[in-house]
């Protein structure tokens with residue numbers, strides 16, 4: 277089922293990971309791996325454990341059983357900053373942006389470039405603006421005015437900014453939690469193009485979604501979660517979109533639902 | 541800066557209000573002294589003292605917190621320097637240093653309680669407001685048997701302190717220089733330095749700020765210490781100017797400072813505001829308080845006027861900004 281990419285080690289691997297919250301088992305014996313320059317889609321219905329999986333990968337929750345490996349080496353993350361230091365960047369649904377701050381200031385928030393020595397140390401806004409302009413351009417976004425607040429950007433532009441920021445700060449694995457869920461068809465399409473751009477630039481991308489149509493358009497491989505268990509990983513060549521939809525919804529259950537709806 | 545960008549500025553409402561208030565009093569009170577140099581100096585002196593409090597209060601509010609305790613911090617630090625010099629015979633400088641140390645501790649305690657317990661700062665500093673006010677009255681009466689302390693002019697170093705904190709430059713008070721200097725410094729810190737960027741983030745999106753590695757708690761604690769130290773500075777001005785102090789000095793200043801900051805476009809919910817706006821708010825406050833006197837109306841009425849202006853300025857600010865935001869869509 278799963279495949280090897282040119283025999284190289286995966287950048288990030290989850291090996292038989294289990295995560296419980298009290299009596300709820302949110303993840304049970306889940307294994308997955310992501311390689312450079314590929315998009316791995318993690319699909320599943322509500323409550324399947326998608327968010328829990330990425331929180332485990334990004335250092336928010338340590339796994340109860342199993343282990344994480346970076347470049348084939350076992351690691352233990354005690355915080356999201358640990359994961360970030362190993363190049364695993366997560367773009368959360370709120371995008372970690374301050375709506376009322378400008379595009380440039382948001383991009384460098386927490387890692388602002390400065391010039392001058394201490395009592396006179398100040399933001400290097402010109403340098404920052406040049407970097408942001410260049411990074412956004414590589415993603416295919418042109419903003420006329422970089423000093424507008426982030427709240428004035430469209431949802432798609434905001435996603436682009438968050439992805440560009442993660443890549444600029446050295447992300448090797450980009451984890452995206454439902455980046456298209458709040459967007460219309462057109463904006464979602466734009467965001468998917470940014471996701472593909474990140475792959476072109478060598479990132480391994482983990483795309484969380486419960487939209488199999490979006491997933492099938494951009495994904496290279498698909499991991500399906502169902503009630504915390506891994507239902508399997510498929511390469512794009514191995515699975516059609518309809519099969520993906522069917523598997524994701526738990527196959528027989530969907531057919532039964534169709535049956536019931538038709539009967540009523 | 542384009543016209544469109546001005547609509548995004550938080551100071552828009554207050555700048556308009558300052559111009560309107562000046563025109564109003566120039567017309568109604570122009571021939572009774574409002575336009576004279578000494579008339580101008582009188583409202584600038586009020587604005588300066590309030591502005592020095594309003595600048596750090598604005599920073600703290602942008603970071604999403606309130607400090608209601610600065611009024612009684614002002615009383616406590618004024619009384620500390622007065623008692624240290626008159627009762628202990630310390631030189632005035634030592635008394636001022638003791639008061640500054642006390643204020644810094646008050647700010648530190650406020651900050652620690654707010655960041656550790658996650659209680660609203662409104663409640664925490666309301667508590668310290670009462671504790672400090674009561675403590676100041678109690679201690680002063682215990683030591684001196686009165687609620688006023690005077691006679692500071694005999695303390696060592698008083699002459700130099702008088703030049704620095706209560707001097708005059710022509711008709712203008714030296715506090716005006718302090719105000720301009722501190723406003724410029726606070727503006728620079730807010731818009732041109734990393735800590736300034738963090739202040740916006742801490743108030744605008746605290747969870748995101750934390751995830752990005754910004755020391756949210758440290759930023760807040762330092763801001764609480766800054767507001768307390770500003771209160772100590774204003775206490776120094778007043779104590780030196782009046783050669784003494786009383787236990788009720790500073791009462792109500794915390795609300796006036798918040799009023800000035802809000803007039804200046806600072807959001808109550810944090811994440812947005814400006815120090816320049818807070819300075820304009822303080823200027824408006826001084827202008828209205830003195831303008832009413834010059835126009836011959838009983839000065840008791842100035843608060844009515846200010847309250848109305850507050851509501852109008854905030855309304856103007858939010859409606860204009862809403863329209864500007866919509867126009868961008």
Ligand SMILES: Nc1ncnc2c1ncn2[C@@H]1O[C@H](COP(=O)(O)OP(=O)(O)OP(=O)(O)O)[C@@H](O)[C@H]1O
Pocket residue numbers: 297300301302320321322323324325326327328329486
């Ligand atoms: N912090 C937590 N404490 C207790 N239970 C949790 C916690 N986080 C998740 N769970 C539980 O774990 C299960 C998986 O949740 P998770 O959020 O990972 O699902 P999801 O696939 O992201 O769903 P959705 O599509 O709705 O976002 C759910 O039953 C949820 O209630």
Ligand SMILES: [Mg+2]
Pocket residue numbers: 326327328
């Ligand atoms: Mg989820």
